[in-house]
Structure formats: structure tokens, C-alpha cells
Amino acid sequence: MNYGIVIKVLGSLLLFEAIALVPSLGISLYTGEHDSQAFTYTILILITVGFAMVKIPNKSRRIKSKEALTIVTLGWILVSFFGSLPFVFSGSIPSFVDAFFETISGLTTTGATIIDDIEVLPKGILFWRSFTHWLGGMGILVLTLAILPAIGVGGFQIFKAESPGPISDKLVPRMKDTAKILYTAYLGITILQIILLYIGGLSFYESLIHTFGTVGTGGFSTRNSSIGAFDSSYIVLVIAFFMIVSGVNFSLYYDLYKRRWRGIIRNSELKLYLSIIAACVLLITINLNGKLYDSLFDTFKHALFQVASFITTTGYATTNYEEWTSFSRAILFFLMFVGGSAGSTGGGVKVIRLLILFKLVKREIAKILHPRAMIPVQINGKVISSDVVASVTSFFFLYLILFAVGTLLISLEGIGFLSASSSVAATLGNIGPGFEFVGPTQTYSQFTVPSKLFLSLLMLFGRLELFTVFILLTPSFWEK
Amino acid sequence: MHIIIVGAGKLGYKLAETLSQENSNVVIIDIDNKALERVNNNLDVLTVKANGVELKVLKQLNIKNFDLMIAVTSSDETNILVSSMAKKLGCHRVMARVRNPEYGNQLDYIKRQMDIDYIANPELETAKEIAKYLLQTHAVHMEDFAKGKVGMVDFRVKNIQDMVGKKLRELDIPQCVLIAAILRNGEIIIPHGDTELLSTDIIYVIGQKESINSFSKEIGTPINKKAVKKALILGGGKAGYYLANKLIQNHVAVKIIERDRERCKYLAEQFPNALVIHGDGTDSNLLSEENVFEMDALISLTGYDEENLLLALLGKQYGINKVIAKVSRPNYIPIIEKLGIDVAMNPVTITASGILRFIQGGRVASLSLLLGGQAEVLEIIAKENSKVVENKLSSLGLPKGMIIGAVVHKGNVIIPDGNAVIYPGDRVIVFCLQSEVASIEKLFYRQKGGLINELWDSYKGTRKSTSI
Numbered sequence: 001m002n003y004g005i006v007i008k009v010l011g012s013l014l015l016f017e018a019i020a021l022v023p024s025l026g027i028s029l030y031t032g033e034h035d036s037q038a039f040t041y042t043i044l045i046l047i048t049v050g051f052a053m054v055k056i057p058n059k060s061r062r063i064k065s066k067e068a069l070t071i072v073t074l075g076w077i078l079v080s081f082f083g084s085l086p087f088v089f090s091g092s093i094p095s096f097v098d099a100f101f102e103t104i105s106g107l108t109t110t111g112a113t114i115i116d117d118i119e120v121l122p123k124g125i126l127f128w129r130s131f132t133h134w135l136g137g138m139g140i141l142v143l144t145l146a147i148l149p150a151i152g153v154g155g156f157q158i159f160k161a162e163s164p165g166p167i168s169d170k171l172v173p174r175m176k177d178t179a180k181i182l183y184t185a186y187l188g189i190t191i192l193q194i195i196l197l198y199i200g201g202l203s204f205y206e207s208l209i210h211t212f213g214t215v216g217t218g219g220f221s222t223r224n225s226s227i228g229a230f231d232s233s234y235i236v237l238v239i240a241f242f243m244i245v246s247g248v249n250f251s252l253y254y255d256l257y258k259r260r261w262r263g264i265i266r267n268s269e270l271k272l273y274l275s276i277i278a279a280c281v282l283l284i285t286i287n288l289n290g291k292l293y294d295s296l297f298d299t300f301k302h303a304l305f306q307v308a309s310f311i312t313t314t315g316y317a318t319t320n321y322e323e324w325t326s327f328s329r330a331i332l333f334f335l336m337f338v339g340g341s342a343g344s345t346g347g348g349v350k351v352i353r354l355l356i357l358f359k360l361v362k363r364e365i366a367k368i369l370h371p372r373a374m375i376p377v378q379i380n381g382k383v384i385s386s387d388v389v390a391s392v393t394s395f396f397f398l399y400l401i402l403f404a405v406g407t408l409l410i411s412l413e414g415i416g417f418l419s420a421s422s423s424v425a426a427t428l429g430n431i432g433p434g435f436e437f438v439g440p441t442q443t444y445s446q447f448t449v450p451s452k453l454f455l456s457l458l459m460l461f462g463r464l465e466l467f468t469v470f471i472l473l474t475p476s477f478w479e480k
Numbered sequence: 481m482h483i484i485i486v487g488a489g490k491l492g493y494k495l496a497e498t499l500s501q502e503n504s505n506v507v508i509i510d511i512d513n514k515a516l517e518r519v520n521n522n523l524d525v526l527t528v529k530a531n532g533v534e535l536k537v538l539k540q541l542n543i544k545n546f547d548l549m550i551a552v553t554s555s556d557e558t559n560i561l562v563s564s565m566a567k568k569l570g571c572h573r574v575m576a577r578v579r580n581p582e583y584g585n586q587l588d589y590i591k592r593q594m595d596i597d598y599i600a601n602p603e604l605e606t607a608k609e610i611a612k613y614l615l616q617t618h619a620v621h622m623e624d625f626a627k628g629k630v631g632m633v634d635f636r637v638k639n640i641q642d643m644v645g646k647k648l649r650e651l652d653i654p655q656c657v658l659i660a661a662i663l664r665n666g667e668i669i670i671p672h673g674d675t676e677l678l679s680t681d682i683i684y685v686i687g688q689k690e691s692i693n694s695f696s697k698e699i700g701t702p703i704n705k706k707a708v709k710k711a712l713i714l715g716g717g718k719a720g721y722y723l724a725n726k727l728i729q730n731h732v733a734v735k736i737i738e739r740d741r742e743r744c745k746y747l748a749e750q751f752p753n754a755l756v757i758h759g760d761g762t763d764s765n766l767l768s769e770e771n772v773f774e775m776d777a778l779i780s781l782t783g784y785d786e787e788n789l790l791l792a793l794l795g796k797q798y799g800i801n802k803v804i805a806k807v808s809r810p811n812y813i814p815i816i817e818k819l820g821i822d823v824a825m826n827p828v829t830i831t832a833s834g835i836l837r838f839i840q841g842g843r844v845a846s847l848s849l850l851l852g853g854q855a856e857v858l859e860i861i862a863k864e865n866s867k868v869v870e871n872k873l874s875s876l877g878l879p880k881g882m883i884i885g886a887v888v889h890k891g892n893v894i895i896p897d898g899n900a901v902i903y904p905g906d907r908v909i910v911f912c913l914q915s916e917v918a919s920i921e922k923l924f925y926r927q928k929g930g931l932i933n934e935l936w937d938s939y940k941g942t943r944k945s946t947s948i
Contacts, residue, residue, distance in 0.1 A: 065521065155524060173482075173505035173526040382529075385513050 002067050004058025009071050009144075009158075010078060011053025016144045017079050018046035020135055021128065024086070027205075028124025035122040038089035046082055066477070068157030073472050075141055076460060080104040083132060092125045097449050104456045106132030107140065108463035109345060111219025111315040111432030114445040114452070118224055123205065126222055130209040133218030136463070137345035138186050138250070139163055146179035155179075161468045165342020165350055166392050167384075171254050185253040186345075190215050193242045200234045214242045217345045219315030219432040226317045226440065233301060236318050240305045244277065247312035247340030268380055269341050269352045273311075276338060276351070280307045284328045292323060303328075310335040313347040315432025317440040329435065336425045336434075337399075347430030347462050349399055356384060356392045391467075398466050402428055406458055413451055423447075427458040481505070481839075482546045484571075486532035486562050487553035488515040490808060491577065491602065493523075494832045495550060499839075500525050502917045507541065532562045535569075544570030548839060552577045552600075564594040573597045575835060579604075581721050598838045602831040607722035609830055610804055613823055614708040614777050615730055624689075625859045626888045626907045631689045632660070632857060633696065638679040649673035657687035657695050658895045660885045660911040661855065666815065668855045668913060670883050680818070686857075686885035686909060688893040708732055708776040708802060714761035714791055715782035716740075716747045719806060719827070723779060728753050735770060737761045761791055767798070777802040785809050792821045855913050857885070860924050864904040868923045874898035876923065881913035 025039035063071070083106075084099035086092075093099040098114045105112045106129055115121065135143065139162040145155050155175035160168045170178045190211055197207035206222055213220050223229035227239055248270060255263045264270065284303035285296070293299045305318045310332050321332060339348015356377060363375045376383045406424035411417070415437045422434030423444070433440045444452065461469050471477050481504040485492050488510035496519060500506045506525040509532045510516050516527040530537040532551065543549065549566040551559035556578045563574035575598040583590065587599050623632045637643050643651060648659060648671055662671050663682040669675070677683070685692060711727055713720050716738030724734050724747070734754040738744045741758055748756040759766045761782065772778070778795035780788040785807045792805035807816060807824045816824040836856075862869050868876060873884060873896055887894045888907040894900060902908060912920060 156520060170526050173500070173507055173524070175524050177505075387513075 001070065002058065002060060002062065002064075004056060005060070005063055006067050006070050006074070007053050007056050008058055009063070010075055011050045011056070013075050013079060013141065013144050014046050014050035014053065014082060016140075016147070017082060018043045018050060020131065021046070021086070024124045024128035024131060027127045028122060031123045033122035033124060035086065035090040035092070035124045038086045039124060039128070041089055042082065042085040045085065049082075063155070063157055065157050065161075068161050069468055069471055069477075072141055072158060072161040072464060073460075073469050076104075076107065076464065079140060080107055080456075083107065083128075086125060086128055090122065090125055092121050097452055098445070101444065101452045101456050102129065103132060104459055105427075105432070106130070106218060106220060107136035108430050108459040109133050109136050109216045109218040109313070109347065110427055110430040110459045110462075111213065112427055112438070112444050112455070112459070113220065113432075114443055114447075116443055116445055118222060126209065127205075130212040130218070130220045130222075133216030133220060134190070134212040135216075137216030137218070137246075138182060142179045143183060146176060146183055162464065163343060164340075164347070164463075164465055165249075166353055166356070166388050166395070167342065169251070171251055181254055182250050185250050185257075186215065189242065189245060189253075193238065196238045196242075197235065200232060200238060202230070202235065210239065211242075213316065214239050214314065215246045215345065217243065217246050217312045217314045217340065217347070217430075219309070221316065227305070228318045228320075233297075236301055236305050239316065240308045243308040243312045243314050243316070244274075246314075247273065247308075247344045247346040249341040249343040250345075251343050263380075266380065269355060272355050273341050273351045276335075277307055277311060280311070280331050280335060284324075284331060287325055287328050291325070306332060307335065310431060311338050311346075311348075312340045312344075313429050313431045315426070317433065320440055322435065322439045322441070333422065333425070333435065336422070336429045336431050339429060349396065349429075352379070353392045353396060355379060356389060357396060360389060360393070395466060398470070399428070402458065402461060402466070406454070409454060410447075410451060413447060423455065424458065427455045428462045430459060430462045481548065483507070483548045483550065484509065484541065484543065484546050484566075486510075486549065486551045486559075488512070488519050488527070489552065489554065490810075490828045491831055492550075492552045493519060494810075494828050495552070495835060496523055496525050498832060498836060498914070498917075501914055507546075509537070509541075533558055533565075535565065538562075538566060538569055547572045548575070549573075550575045550577075550835065556580050556583060560590060560594055560596065563596050567595045567597075575600060575838070577602065577831070579718055581718060584722075598835070600831050600835055602827040603718035604722045605830050605834055606719050606806060606825050606827040607726055610723055610779060610823075610825055611726040611730070613804070614711065614727070614732070614779075614802060623857065625857070625886070625909045626893070629689060629888055629891075629893055630686065630859075630886045630909055631692050632684060632686045632885070632909075633692055634663070634682050634684050635696070637677050637681040637683060643677050644679045645676065647674055647676050651677075654687075654691050654695055654698075656691035656893060656895055657685055658883075658885055660684050660686045660883050666813065670881055670911070670913065684911070686911065687895060688886075710775050711735070711777040711779060712737070712770070712772060712775045712800075714778070714780040715788075716743055716756070717781060717783060719781045721747065721750070723781065724751055724754055735775075737766070737770070762787065764794075767794075772798050772800070775800050777804070779804045779806075781806045785812060789816070789819065789821070789824075792824075793819060796820055855911065856917060858910045858912065858920065860908050860910060860920070862902050862904055862906045862908050862924065866924050868908070869902050869904050869906075871901065872898065873900050873902070878923075879916045879919050881916035882919065883911045885909045885911045 021039055021043050025036060025043065028036040028039055080100060080103045084103040087099035087102060088096055093102055101114055141158050141162050145158060159175060171181055172178055193211040193214060194207045197210060198204055209222050221227065227236060252264055252267060252270065281303045284307065285300045288299050288303065289296060293302060302319045306321050309316045321329065337349055338354060339350050340346020342350050342352045356379065359377045363377060366373060366375055377389055403424055406428065407421045410420040410424055418435050419437030423438045426432055426434035426438060438444060483499055483504050483506050485496055485506060485508045488508050492508060496506050496508050500523055507528060508519055508525055509528045509530050511529065511531050513529060516529055519525060520527050543566050549563055549571045551562040553559055559576035559578060563576040567574045574596055576596050577600045578587065579601055584604065590596065591599055659671060661684040662669050662675065664678065710733045713724055713734060713736045716736045720736060724736055727734050728751060735757065736747055736754055737757045737759055738747060739760055744756050744758040757770060778800045780791035782788055788805040788807060792803045795803040802822050804823045804825060805821055807826055808828055884896050886909045887896050887900065887902055889903060910920065
């Protein structure tokens with residue numbers, strides 16, 4: 001392994017994090033609250049460590065898959081580590097483990113929080129908390145890649161390791177340009193939502209915070225009762241719309257820009273994604289109609305919002321869905337496993353993997369009828385190679401194994417089965433809130449320290465799509 | 481520049497590698513997933529799994545927005561068809577690889593009728609290179625630049641007794657000669673005054689031609705002025721065919737040993753003046769029967785790199801003067817220089833050099849790739865207003881991996897030092913590591929300009945790449 005380049009790239013990542021902290025510092029200086037020192041110290045530490053790492057001499061600039069995997073996993077851990085310092089320094093979250101949990105939850109766009117009362121925290125700290133969603137959504141390394149000139153050839157390896165989905169394709173020949181295009185789309189969507197929320201009567205600050213939480217599909221809010229606090233149908237619908245938008249493969253927005261309509265309309269992942277949303281909203285609306293809410297529109301509104309929030313793994317809430325019927329809650333529970341599309345900011349298993357698995361099952365059935373038939377697995381008219389199919393099935397298996405093992409371990413806390421299983425599903429799928437013990441009105445603060453660390457690891461597993469992290473845990477990876 | 485390459489084989493890969501490092505946006509098409517995966521893992525290019533012959537595919541890729549298409553699949557016919565179609569669809573320039581000797585005589589006709597700008601024939605070009613080496617009377621293999629005024633040769637340091645272990649600044653070398661690069665353990669390094677020479681090194685020397693000749697005499701490398709009279713070619717494939725043809729034209733007695741009976745028959749019909757022997761080149765009885773000891777040169781051109789290398793070593797063992805092996809795969813390049821074979825010809829590198837020279841068009845007067853493309857030697861005519869002219873070299877901030885080997889100013893060859901100045905119209909011979917090729921663009925072609933221009937260029941870069 002080429003440790004020189006790994007350290008160098010990680011160093012530039014930390015320098016980049018220092019820059020990313022500047023807006024939060026600005027806000028804390030503007031509001032004049034006590035947290036500005038916390039940011040200043042963190043930035044100084046990041047600059048010192050980052051520069052020291054960048055200056056380490058390296059023999060070659062080549063990044064192979066091994067280096068890329070190390071860079072991505074260690075990069076996320078390092079950024080989370082240093083990103084949690086402002087919380088500790090400012091005293092907002094005194095325990096380091098809690099602060100680390102909060103930061104990694106932000107960066108992985110999970111949105112699980114250990115803060116019981118958000119509204120008392122300083123504005124700069126809350127801004128940083130939500131800004132981590134935005135950074136982590138499209139991948140912080142991809143962003144570094146787009147800005148830094150130094151990383152060339154190995155860039156695609158990093159991109160592959162960080163971006164979600166079984167097949168990551170470039171849009172244009174250069175990795176850097178691909179990263180720029182994706183971030184332009186991301187930025188465009190962000191700005192549009194900020195404007196729409198601002199028009200809806202939110203303060204500029206709260207528009208920013210909730211936009212970060214939405215487009216990053218994170219779920220951090222400034223209010224204890226999440227989006228429900230605003231009590232505005234307009235806000236609810238805007239956020240629901242942008243959650244759904246952020247769960248779509250971002251390369252489709254490039255197609256949109258290029259006016260390749262056919263590619264978009266015929267994209268089977270998009271079709272399935274939208275169909276799942278439509279079906280679930282319909283089922284919940286019918287199921288809840290007349291039971292909890294005053295009007296059909298209200299029922300529809302809450303159903304749409306909650307379905308969008310769960311499938312895109314955002315984790316915002318407009319209502320206490322714990323009061324819903326068990327059928328509706330079961331739908332939400334299973335949506336936790338679906339997740340967004342490949343190449344989106346959403347987490348979970350991803351719609352495309354389910355689509356491939358579904359086609360695989362279809363093929364098995366056809367093969368029983370016609371044992372000698374050759375049936376390729378096709379998505380969007382393209383044959384999915386057997387390597388990808390194999391990686392999808394093993395991903396799904398590993399996901400379920402992690403879910404099962406995680407549930408067993410968290411059950412040691414002595415909480416109910418639904419609480420344990422939904423907390424694991426919510427962290428592994430990067431959703432945030434779950435059911436009962438970790439429901440929309442609860443937080444993760446009651447967990448013990450080992451459980452918090454374990455759940456943090458699960459969030460990282462989920463965000464980096466299992467294998468990237470798993471490989472680093474195998475001894476053979478480190479053998480020379 | 482936007483470039484599309486059809487076929488991700490050895491040559492396609494090499495081209496994609498070189499071109500993407502030179503700041504071009506490269507798209508590479510192949511039908512083989514494995515080949516594309518290899519490209520994806522190592523290069524910063526866009527891969528597309530599709531068949532380039534399909535009109536639909538070319539249209540989908542928006543072929544009319546590309547500056548260049550290079551068709552290098554394994555089939556000549558496919559290459560011709562794809563490039564011709566691309567041209568008709570509006571691709572600016574197209575190239576095809578065509579290797580079949582049957583097409584060899586009608587390439588010009590094909591080029592004209594099919595509207596193809598450049599046809600690359602690796603075997604023919606390899607054969608030409610080999611013939612050039614065999615027929616020249618120089619002591620050493622020399623690359624020519626600036627219309628033969630400047631030459632570049634490589635020496636083994638171990639043959640030069642008083643060089644080993646010395647630093648470059650302590651060496652007594654003539655004024656008109658420069659040690660431009662050192663090949664050490666399969667890697668090219670650009671030396672400076674304090675670099676110490678090791679006995680295993682190979683040095684690349686650039687300079688005025690006469691000076692180089694006298695230099696090589698001075699340091700006492702074995703000089704052999706005898707041109708080749710009798711050559712033994714092992715393997716009668718395409719390259720063997722072209723080489724035999726070339727050598728016979730130059731009145732060299734040629735023996736070809738070929739394993740395939742039908743091929744032997746064909747070669748015998750084509751070359752009545754050559755002796756075609758049906759047999760196995762690795763059979764030592766056959767070789768001694770055919771008086772291998774009396775040959776001036778042995779060229780192994782079979783389809784297997786390993787066999788070629790071993791046969792060449794065997795030839796050296798027999799005491800043959802010039803021994804050449806064809807080695808297509810880049811994997812062996814780092815060790816070849818250690819084996820003691822005179823020259824290892826790499827058709828891929830030779831063809832890539834040819835194609836790159838064509839792409840650079842008028843901008844680069846000549847170009848050769850060294851050591852599997854680790855470094856390039858370019859001859860560039862300095863333009864007015866480029867950054868490189870009318871400035872002291874020391875003030876240009878040349879990157880470490882680049883050295884200006886020679887400047888031909890008004891017909892005089894100058895080996896520049898830090899105080900030298902390049903004037904518009906001068907021919908500049910630049911030795912450059914692959915990693916620094918991009919800065920050639922900056923130094924020689926871009927107009928002088930400040931930070932704003934740089935930023936604007938990088939912005940244009942992104943915009944251009946999104947226009948595909």
C-alpha cells in the first residue's frame with residue numbers, strides 16, 4: 001500500500017473540512033453566541049494536522065483500489081472525529097462519544113440524534129450539525145475530488161467507493177468533471193429549495209438548515225418536533241417534493257439538462273422508485289382515512305411526507321407516526337430497507353438492487369419452466385454482468401446479516417424487539433428515527449456508550465455500502 | 481480535445497493512457513467487459529460497453545462532437561468500417577489500424593475512398609524500425625531529430641569504465657552533448673548535477689550528431705560499422721512479412737523460419753529471393769543446420785513475447801552481432817534492458833508514437849515514446865507569444881520531469897543551460913516524463929497570461945467536457 005498518498009489525500013480532506021467550518025464560524029460570530037471559539041480552535045487544529053499530513057513526502061501519486069478504500073473509510077472516520085470537536089469544545093454535547101455519534105450521524109445523512117432538546121443549542125453549532133448532511137450527502141471525498149487538482153488517476157476508485165449503488169458510471173471522461181457536474185446539480189437543487197422554503201415563510205437560517213437536511217436526505221432539524229413544528233402544508237409539500245427529488249439518481253439530472261428525455265422516461269429504477277412511493281402513499285391514505293386526521297388531504301399530506309421521508313432515508317417527521325395503525329407502520333418499517341436510487345443522496349439497500357434481485361427471481365422462475373433458456377438480467381436495456389449480479393446478492397445478504405446481528409446486540413440493552421430492530425434498521429439504512437424507543441419523539445441518548453459506538457459503525461457501513469468498510473476489517477487487506 | 485477510441489486492447493489502452501494524461505477527454509468503447517474494467521481501474525477515461533460498428537451507438541455518443549476517433553479493434557475490416565462511418569457522421573478526424581499485408585498495397589486507395597485520415601500499421605512500422613536499425617551504419621541505435629541534425633542514443637554505463645560511480649558534474653563530456661535521462665531499474669529519471677551513475681544504468685544522450693558520434697568513440701563503446709548482410713527472421717507473421725520485404729529490397733540475404741506449413745508456402749511464393757524454412761525456431765539442431773553462427777542479425781518475431789525474448793537470448797549466446805526481439809506486452813519492459821538483447825521492439829509503443837505524432841499534427845515535428853511510453857521525446861517548433869520564448873530557461877520554472885535537450889537556432893545546435901533563451905522559430909527537443917506532458921501544452925502553446933486566463937481555461941475545460 002502506498003501510505004504516502006493515503007496520508008496526503010486525507011490531509012487535504014482535513015484542510016477542506018477546515019474550509020467547510022468557516023460558514024458555521026461566520027454564523028456564530030454574527031449571532032455572538034459562545035460557540036465561535038469552538039469553531040476557531042477546531043479550524044486551527046484541522047489546518048495544523050492537515051498541513052502536516054499534506055507535507056509528508058510520497059513516492060508515487062498512484063491510487064489503486066486498495067488505497068482508495070482506505071482513503072474513503074479512514075477519511076469518513078477522520079472527518080467525523082474532527083467534525084465532532086466543535087460540539088465538545090462549545091459544551092453543546094459534553095461527552096465525546098455522543099458528539100462523535102452526532103457528527104457521523106450527520107455526515108452519513110442518517111439524522112439520528114442524541115440531543116434531547118435541540119432548541120437551546122447555539123445557532124452556529126446547529127448550522128454545522130446540519131451542514132454535515134449537505135457535505136456527506138453527495139460524498140465529501142467526491143467534493144474534495146472536484147475541487148482539488150492533485151488527485152487524478154485514482155479518482156475514479158474513490159468515486160466508486162464513495163458513491164452509492166452497485167454500478168457507478170462516469171458521465172463524462174474526466175472524473176473531476178463528473179464530480180463537478182454532480183455537485184452542480186446538487187447545488188442547483190439546494191438553492192431552489194432554499195428559495196422555496198424562504199418564500200413559504202421560514203427564516204433564511206431555518207430554510208438553510210432544512211434544505212441541508214432534505215437534499216442530503218439527512219433529517220436534522222432545529223425544532224424538537226421536526227417539520228411538524230411549522231404547521232404549514234406548503235412547507236410540508238415542498239420538503240416532501242425535494243426529499244423525493246434527492247432520492248433520484250443525480251445523473252438523471254444531467255440527462256435532463258441534456259434533454260435526453262427518453263433515457264429519463266424509460267429509466268426503470270426511476271419508474272420503480274416512483275411507483276413504490278405512489279403505492280405506499282395510496283395504501284396508507286386509504287388505511288388511515290378518517291381515523292386520525294380531520295380531512296382526506298391531511299391524511300394524504302402526512303402519508304406522502306412520511307413515505308418520502310422513509311424511502312429516501314431522510315427521517316423528518318410531520319406527525320407522530322407511532323399513533324398510526326400497525327399496517328401503516330409496517331409499510332414504513334419496510335420502506336427503511338428500500339432506500340433511494342443509486343447515485344442519489346439516499347441510503348438503504350437502493351431501489352436498483354431490489355430491481356436486480358427481483359429480475360433474478362423472475363429469471364429463476366423462468367428457468368424452472370425452461371431449464372435450458374438463456375435469460376440475461378437486463379436493466380434499461382443493458383445486460384447486467386454476472387459480477388454485478390453477484391455483488392448485489394452478496395450485498396443484500398450482508399445487509400440482512402448485519403441487521404440480524406445488530407438487532408441481537410442492541411437487544412442486550414433490554415429494549416423491545418421493535419425498538420432494537422428499528423434502531424438498527426434506521427442507522428444501517430441512514431434513516432434516523434425508528435419506532436418505539438427510538439420513535440419520532442425520542443432520541444438515541446438513552447443508549448449505552450458501546451451501543452452508540454456500534455450504531456455509529458452501522459451508519460458508516462450503511463453510507464459506504466458495507467463492503468468498503470468491511471474490507472478494511474479483514475486481516476488479509478493489511479497483509480503485505 | 482475529445483477523443484473516442486474503439487477497442488480497448490493493448491494499443492487502445494496505451495493510447496487512452498497517453499492521451500488522457502495529455503489533457504484530452506477520452507471515451508473508450510469495447511464489447512468486452514473485462515477489458516473495460518482494466519481501463520476503468522487504471523485510467524481517468526469514460527468507458528462504454530457497446531459495439532462501435534453500430535450506427536446507433538455512434539449517434540448516441542454524439543460522434544459529431546468528437547475531434548478524433550481511433551479504431552483499433554482486432555479486425556481490420558471493423559476498423560475501416562467504424563472510422564469511415566464516424567467520418568460520415570461528422571467526426572473531425574478518424575484513424576484506423578490496418579495490419580493485413582494484403583491491404584498494405586492499397587492503403588492510399590482505402591484512405592481516399594473511405595475518407596480515413598490516418599492508417600496505422602503496427603507490424604509495418606515495427607518492421608520499418610527494425611530495418612532502420614539493421615541497415616544503419618551507426619554504432620548505436622540513434623533517434624534523429626531536427627532533420628538529422630540532432631540525435632539521441634542510449635549507452636550502457638557498465639561499458640564505460642570511468643563513468644561508474646561518478647556524479648554527472650564530475651564527468652568530462654563534450655559541450656554539445658547532454659545526458660538527458662537515466663534508465664534505472666526500469667524507471668526513467670531526469671538527472672541533475674549530483675546524480676551518481678550506477679553500473680546498471682542506461683543513459684540517454686542528446687546532442688549534435690557529429691558530437692555524439694565522436695563522444696561514443698571517445699568513451700570506447702564497441703563500434704561496429706558493418707551493415708547487416710545476412711539476417712535470420714524467426715516467425716513469418718505479418719511483421720516478419722514486412723521486415724523480409726524491406727530487407728530483400730535492400731539486398732540483405734534473408735532466411736525465415738516459420739512453424740506453419742501453409743504460411744511457409746505463402747511466404748515462399750511472395751519472396752522468391754528469400755529462403756523460407758518450415759520448422760521450429762526453438763529447435764537448436766535446426767538453427768545450427770541453418771548456420772545460425774554466420775548470421776549478422778537475428779530477429780525473433782513470433783507471436784509470443786516470451787519465446788521472442790528467449791530466442792533472442794539464445795541468439796546472443798551463438799554470438800550473433802545484432803539481436804532483436806519483438807515484445808508487445810508492456811509487462812516485461814522494465815527487465816528487458818537487463819537481459820542484454822540489443823533492441824526490444826514494442827509494436828504498441830511504436831504505433832502509439834506514430835498516432836500521437838499525427839494527432840499533434842503540425843505542432844510537434846517529431847515524437848518518440850521511450851520505454852513503453854514512460855517518457856516522450858518531442859521536437860517542437862517554438863511559436864511566438866508562447867511562454868517558453870524570449871525568457872531565460874532558468875526563469876521559466878520548468879517542471880522536474882522535463883529537460884530541454886537541445887535547441888536548433890538558425891541551423892546551429894545548442895545545448896542550453898539556465899541562461900539560454902529560446903527564440904520563435906527555434907526547434908526545441910524536449911525530453912519529458914509522461915507525467916509532465918501536460919505542462920508542454922502550457923509552456924509551448926498557450927499564450928502568455930495571468931491567473932484570470934488560467935481560471936478561464938479551467939472553466940472552459942469543464943464546459944467543453946460537458947458538451948459531449
